[in-house]
Amino acid sequence: MSAVQAVSHGQLWYEIPATARADMLVSARVYADAELWSQISRDRSIDQLMNVATLRGIVRCAYGMPDMHEGYGFPVGGVAAMRASDGVISPGGVGYDINCGVRLLVSELEEAAVRPRLKELVHELSRSIPSGTGRGGRLSLSDAELDRVLGEGCRYLLEREFATLDDLDVTEANGRLGRADPGAVSQRAKARGRDQLGTLGSGNHFLEVEIVEQILDPASARVYGLEPGRVAVLIHTGSRGLGHQVCTDYVRVMDQVMPKYGITLPDRELACAPFASPEGQRYFGAMCAAANFAWSNRQTITHRVREVFGRYYGDAGRLRLIYDVAHNMAKLEEHDGELLCVHRKGATRSFGPSHPETPARYRSAGQPVFIPGSMGTRSYVLAGADDGLALSFGSSCHGAGRAMSRHAAKRTRPGHEVRRELEQQGIAVACPSSGELAEEAPFAYKDVERVVDVVHRAGLACKVARLRPIGVVKG
Amino acid sequence: MGTASELLEHTAEVKLRVRAPSFGELAAEAGRAVARIELGRVPPHAEGPWRELEIGSADREALLVDWLNELIFFAETERWVATEFEVQSATDTLLRVRARGAIVEEAPARIKAATFHGLRIVAVPGGLQAEVIFDV
Numbered sequence: 001m002s003a004v005q006a007v008s009h010g011q012l013w014y015e016i017p018a019t020a021r022a023d024m025l026v027s028a029r030v031y032a033d034a035e036l037w038s039q040i041s042r043d044r045s046i047d048q049l050m051n052v053a054t055l056r057g058i059v060r061c062a063y064g065m066p067d068m069h070e071g072y073g074f075p076v077g078g079v080a081a082m083r084a085s086d087g088v089i090s091p092g093g094v095g096y097d098i099n100c101g102v103r104l105l106v107s108e109l110e111e112a113a114v115r116p117r118l119k120e121l122v123h124e125l126s127r128s129i130p131s132g133t134g135r136g137g138r139l140s141l142s143d144a145e146l147d148r149v150l151g152e153g154c155r156y157l158l159e160r161e162f163a164t165l166d167d168l169d170v171t172e173a174n175g176r177l178g179r180a181d182p183g184a185v186s187q188r189a190k191a192r193g194r195d196q197l198g199t200l201g202s203g204n205h206f207l208e209v210e211i212v213e214q215i216l217d218p219a220s221a222r223v224y225g226l227e228p229g230r231v232a233v234l235i236h237t238g239s240r241g242l243g244h245q246v247c248t249d250y251v252r253v254m255d256q257v258m259p260k261y262g263i264t265l266p267d268r269e270l271a272c273a274p275f276a277s278p279e280g281q282r283y284f285g286a287m288c289a290a291a292n293f294a295w296s297n298r299q300t301i302t303h304r305v306r307e308v309f310g311r312y313y314g315d316a317g318r319l320r321l322i323y324d325v326a327h328n329m330a331k332l333e334e335h336d337g338e339l340l341c342v343h344r345k346g347a348t349r350s351f352g353p354s355h356p357e358t359p360a361r362y363r364s365a366g367q368p369v370f371i372p373g374s375m376g377t378r379s380y381v382l383a384g385a386d387d388g389l390a391l392s393f394g395s396s397c398h399g400a401g402r403a404m405s406r407h408a409a410k411r412t413r414p415g416h417e418v419r420r421e422l423e424q425q426g427i428a429v430a431c432p433s434s435g436e437l438a439e440e441a442p443f444a445y446k447d448v449e450r451v452v453d454v455v456h457r458a459g460l461a462c463k464v465a466r467l468r469p470i471g472v473v474k475g
Numbered sequence: 476m477g478t479a480s481e482l483l484e485h486t487a488e489v490k491l492r493v494r495a496p497s498f499g500e501l502a503a504e505a506g507r508a509v510a511r512i513e514l515g516r517v518p519p520h521a522e523g524p525w526r527e528l529e530i531g532s533a534d535r536e537a538l539l540v541d542w543l544n545e546l547i548f549f550a551e552t553e554r555w556v557a558t559e560f561e562v563q564s565a566t567d568t569l570l571r572v573r574a575r576g577a578i579v580e581e582a583p584a585r586i587k588a589a590t591f592h593g594l595r596i597v598a599v600p601g602g603l604q605a606e607v608i609f610d611v
């Protein structure tokens with residue numbers, strides 16, 4: 001637990017002044033109410049956020065989201081922006097799962113239409129979308145094809161007929177970062193990712209079948225096309241082994257070049273280089289390529305899910321993509337007239353209605369933001385808010401946030417009991433590992449209702465709809 | 476001092492503590508722990524030929540991280556989980572190890588990477604101790 005004194009601001013955020021530690025360049029601000037602050041203070045995440053506040057070129061504040069918890073280097077739920085001109089870029093500020101993110105698809109089906117064959121549907125989704133650790137998918141890529149995925153992202157999948165133009169329009173950055181440099185991605189990274197396109201991966205990654213349970217903002221829900229009672233699908237995964245290896249490779253590179261740039265750090269995992277340096281640019285090119293891979297991964301999974309829904313429900317099972325948003329990324333963005341490299345680690349971009357990167361069709365509501373609850377609990381759809389730019393560089397949280405270690409979760413309740421409890425709630429579960437099921441149990445996470453409430457009240461994003469899970473596929 | 480390893484509490488990731496009489500044995504014990512974490516069970520007996528592994532890094536901490544990431548890479552890409560290690564030589568910047576393991580049915584990729592966060596290799600009575608956090 002951090003011993004630092006923070007100033008509370010109206011149950012919305014806690015501020016640790018830059019004077020709290022000699023090496024901090026800016027203050028650290030955590031969006032939280034008293035209960036969340038108390039939970040956040042139990043691990044090392046506040047110390048980690050203060051470490052972030054020491055990074056060269058950081059502006060305004062190091063921000064912590066309400067779901068913040070201990071990670072490595074950056075806390076999970078950390079946001080920091082560095083000047084592109086003389087600030088740094090840090091692979092540890094993005095994390096190993098580059099462009100881990102969430103997308104939401106919605107159908108015109110009602111719950112009654114899927115309930116009779118729900119178990120079968122969830123099993124079929126699990127069979128069609130490899131979810132386990134390291135298992136390859138069905139889309140194995142040649143070297144040339146992999147380079148196209150890395151360079152073109154979802155645009156390449158248009159050619160493969162795995163994506164539609166509509167899908168790209170509602171994917172962050174249209175599913176492609178133009179600064180991607182496939183040549184900056186190592187052969188090792190490519191070897192790890194080659195047969196992983198279309199796979200979920202392990203840990204907290206999942207695919208859930210949801211019901212739109214309640215509309216909280218009818219106007220924005222209409223803009224997004226969300227109607228109560230409709231069946232939806234939430235997909236959470238990232239760049240798999242390819243992204244993990246890109247981060248591994250560049251943490252190593254940055255670690256070696258920091259003396260050249262006179263950079264010293266309180267935590268070696270924050271290894272970084274000036275954004276404008278050759279090493280910084282090369283990492284940025286590789287990270288963008290890994291991000292393109294991640295969007296392509298979620299798009300390939302979407303294609304598989306659509307195939308399954310099509311087989312089961314025909315045209316009624318058509319799934320429309322609402323949005324796809326990243327939550328582990330460094331992006332070049334202009335804020336307050338300055339070009340910044342905004343690091344979001346376990347944090348979601350949440351641009352408001354006025355932002356030019358919000359898709360035109362959503363300009364009257366704001367960019368959709370998804371906050372999945374823990375397995376078996378409610379998830380939320382929110383809308384990015386214009387005020388969020390001043391509050392957090394247009395960022396929101398990415399989930400409920402862990403409150404309990406994986407070990408402690410397993411000790412608290414065995415996986416088979418977690419499975420039974422979920423099934424008793426009417427949730428069909430496909431997860432080969434009871435251990436992993438226990439690790440991701442609802443009690444291991446913070447209360448998503450409280451987290452979302454702080455996001456809403458602080459003005460980071462506004463509640464639009466609540467989703468209730470009825471099926472879970474896990475690695 | 477013998478070799479030993481244990482998992483410690485961490486909110487989101489896996490934190491490993493390893494103790495051994497020497498740096499070479501520390502690396503070997505951490506390697507065996509990686510196999511257990513990756514598979515989530517006691518690893519199968521090693522079989523097949525020995526493999527020569529050589530890692531060079533800037534210092535001892537980086538060497539340990541790079542070594543573990545090498546094992547993670549082989550596990551994910553070749554389904555080869557190393558479980559037996561013979562340390563040929565170990566300095567602060569170079570590790571040469573013969574390793575043997577088993578090919579497993581499904582490529583384990585529970586561990587994304589070994590990280591530098593909070594990594595310290597410290598002298599303790601009778602040897603060395605390291606704590607490593609793995610992103611999982």
